[in-house]
Amino acid sequence: MSVKAVFVGMPGSGKSTVGRNVARQLGTEFRDSDALIEETTGRTIPQIFEDGGESGFRDIEAAVIQEALDGYDGVLSLGGGAVLTESTRAALKGHPVFLIDVAPEELLRRVTKSRTVRPLLVDDPELRLRELREQREHLYREVARHTVSSDETPVAGVVAAVLEVL
């Protein structure tokens, strides 16, 4: 028994929306690491960043992901920075990991429109997104077995592309 699909990618790439839909089509459970972190800690993501900074958040994130993967056979979406943690990258080895790839302009559009507060993107989201992508791109590619592009494709098309691979 192991996870059916894991979604990684930049903030705003649509990991949770795609993951939830893939899980529904497969008739299986869906988990999202940010939601699990908030449930487990009883704090919001911005509060966790405020209390322990990014490194405090990453420690909690890595532990929650390890636990979420353990004996799980549903679908899991990860926060955009989860791949920064080495133990998480190691835990993803051998699993069907999908990178959702979205062009920078489209990411910016989605992130600025979204109501989700992302502490790392509060100041100058355009610059921050560029920096985060530069820092993470190779890590996404390292963990991903498949890459699906989601620039202009509606969610249903991305979901269909994922299901075709599974």
Ligand code: S3P
């Ligand atoms: C983060 C992305 C967020 C959340 C946190 C940090 C990041 O998740 O985990 O704000 O480092 O890119 P999403 O990718 O779902 O926005």
